[in-house]
Amino acid sequence: MGQPRVFLLDDHELIRSGIRSELAGQVDLVGEADEVDAGAQMILERSPDVVLLDVHMPDGGGLEVLRRVHHVDPSVNFLALSVSDAAEDVIAIVRAGARGYVTKNISGADLIDAVYRVAAGDAVFSPRLAGFVLDAFAETDPALAALSSDPELDQLTPRERQVLRLIARGYAYKDIATELAISVKTVESHVSSVLRKLQLSNRHQLTHWAADRRLS
Amino acid sequence: MIDPDRLDGYPPTGGHATGPKELSLILGVAQPPLHRATRGAILGGVCAGMAVRLGVRERTVRLLFVLGTLFYGAGPLLYVAVWLFLTRAGETASIADRLSQKRRAMLVTVWSAIIVLAILLATRSLAWQGTGGFVWSVVVSGIGLMFVWRGASSDERAHIEAILDASPVVGGAKARGARALVLRVIPGIVLVVVALIILSRVSGVWGAVVPALVGAAVLSGGLLILLAPWWLENVRDLTKERRARVRMEERTALIAHVHDSVLQTLTLIERNAGSEADVVRLARSQERELRGWLFDPDALNASHRASETLASMLATIQADVERDYNTPVELVTVGDCPVNDDVLALVGATREACVNAAKWSGAANVSVYAEVEPSSLSVFVRDTGRGFDPDAVAPDRQGIKVSIRDRVAQHGGSVTIRTGTDSGTEVALVMARSAK
Secondary structure: OOOOEEEEEOOOHHHHHHHHHHHOOOOEEEEEEOOHHHHHHHHHHHOOOEEEEEOOOOOOHHHHHHHHHHOOOOOOEEEEEEOOOOHHHHHHHHHOOOOEEEEOOOOHHHHHHHHHHHHOOOOEEOHHHHHHHHHHOOOOOHHHHHOOOOHHHHOOOHHHHHHHHHHHOOOOHHHHHHHHOOOHHHHHHHHHHHHHHHHHOOOHHHHHHHHHOOOO | OOOHHHOOOOOOOOOOOOOHHHHHHHHHHOOOOOOEOOOOOOOOOHHHHHHHHHOOOHHHHHHHHHHHOOOOOHHHHHHHHHHHHOOEOOOOOOHHHHHHHOHHHHHHHHHHHHHHHHHHHHOOHHHOOOOHHHHHHHHHHHHHHHHHHHHOOHHHHHHHHHHHHHOOOOOOOOOOHHHHHHHHHHHHHHHHHHHHHHHHOOOOOHHHHHHHHHHHHHHHHHHHHHHHHHHHHHHHHHHHHHHHHHHHHHHHHHHHHHHHHHHHHHHHHHHOOOOHHHHHHHHHHHHHHHHHHHHOHHHHHHHHHHHOEHHHHHHHHHHHHHHHHOOOEEEEEEOOOEOOHHHHHHHHHHHHHHHHHHHHHOOOOEEEEEEEOOOEEEEEEEEOOOOOOHHHOOOOOOHHHHHHHHHHHHOOOEEEEEEEOOOEEEEEEEEEOOOO
C-alpha cells in the first residue's frame, strides 16, 4: 500500500495548517474543507482513504458529515479529531461510523500512525475513548445480561476489557502485545471487535447511557 | 561503684568456690565484705552474698535457710531481716538506712503494717491452733517485704519487678504459652476450691461472718489471680498499640502533607527562581494553603468532601501538574465515586506520582487512568520516560515512601511500581472500597 489518500475537514485554519505540516510527505493529502456542506460533497467526489474529521463544526459538525457520506460511500474511513472531552460527542461519532477518535494534542508521529491504521481498516482508540467504552460497557449483573437480545454484541470479553484498560493506561499497541503475550495483530483484532460492538450494540446501558447524554 | 563480686581474687558465685586455691586466697589476702550479692541472686541476694563471705556454696546457705523455716518459720524471718539491714553490693546504704531517711515512705509502710496486723488480729486468723508461730513468722516476713519494696533502690526494684514478672502466679503478663497458663490457673483454682469449702462449712449466724469474709476474700484472690493477668495484659497491650498506631498515622499524614505541598512548592520556586512574579505567586498560594491546613484542616477536608468526587479531584491534579510542570497529563477515568478518607489518600498518592513523572521522567506526557469498580479503586500513573532505580533513591527523598507507599498502605491499599531505564515508569495504586 502506498501513502493513504487523506482529506482534512476542520473549520479552524490554524488547526488545518498544523495538521498539514505534521502530515507533510507522510500521506497523500487530497484536499481540505472548512465547512460541512462543501466538505461532504468533496469527500464524495474524491473518495479518500481517510477523512480527518473535526467533531465540532457549525451546521451539525462531524456527525452530519458522517451521516451524509457513510451510507453513500462506506469505503471512506473516518478518524475523528477533537478537542472535546465530552463522552457524548465521541461515542456518537463512533456509533455513526468513525473508526477512531484522537484528541488534537496528539503527537505528529502518533497521528500518522493512527491515519495508517484507519486506512488499513483498523480501529484507533485513544486512551480517552477506551475509558469511555469501558464506562459504557460497565459489567452488569448476570440477571440483567440475560435480558440482552444479543449477548455477544452487548458485552465485552475479558480479553477486550484487558486491552482497553491497557490503552486507557497509555500503552501503545506493541506494549499491550508484550504485556499480554499476544501479537500486535491480535491486539488490533480485539480493538476492531470492540469498535464493532460499540457501533452495533443495542445494549440497553449503552442506549440508556447515550440517551442520558442526549444521543440517538 | 565497685562491684565486689567482680573483684579478682574473690571466689566466683557459681558454686565451686571451695577449691584449695580460692580458699587460700580468701584466707590469705582479705575477707570479702559482707554484702547482698547482685550476681547469682534469686531474691534479695542474701544467700549468695553470705556464701561469698563464708566461702561456701550458695546451695548450702539456701538449704540452711529452708531448714530454718521448720523452727517456727525462722528462715523467712531471718532472710527478710538480712535483706532489710544488709547493704546491697555496689550500694552505699541498706534498705533500712534508706527508709529511715524517707520519712513519708516509712510512715506509709508502718501504717499499712499496722492495718494489716489489725485486720488479722480482728479476724483471729492468727489464733489458728498449732500453727501460731509459723503464721506469725509469715506475717512479719510479709510486712518486712513491704518495707523492702518501699525502701529498695530503683535498681533493686527493677530486679524485684523482673522476679515478679518471671514468677508463675503474679507475673503472667509477659509469660505466655501453655506452661505459664497452667502455673497460673492451678493456684487460682486451688484458691477458689478452698474458698468454696470454707463457705460450705459456714454455720450459725454470728459465727458465720468471719469465715464467710475469709472465704470471700480467698475467692476474690483466686479469681483475681486467674483473671487479672489477662485483663492487665489486654488493657496494657491495647492501649499501647492504639497509641502507637495513632501516633504513626498522624506522623505519616503530616509528613505526606508537608512533602506534597511545602517541599514541592520549594522545588517549583527553585526552578522559577529567575521569575519574580512566579516565585511570589507560588509562595503566596503555598502560604494560603498551609494556613488553611494548619488552622482549619477539618474544614478543608469537609469542603473537599461536599463538592468533589474522585474524578474531579483527579482533574484538579491534571490541571495543576500541566500548569506547574508544563507537561500534558492524559487523564482517563472510568466510573466515579464520592470522596472519603480512602479516596483522599489515593488522590494524594496519585498527585505525588504525577508530579514525580512530570518532574523526573523527562517524558513528553503522563498518563493517568483511574477506574472505580464495585469492590475496588485503582489508579495507574504511567510515563514513557527514563525510569529510575528504586534502590538508588536517596534516603531523604521520601516522596515514594511517605507520600505514596505509606499513605496508601495505611488505608489498606497496595502500591506496585514498575520501572525500567528505557521502558518508563508505571505506578499502580489499588485500594479496596470500604463499605461505609
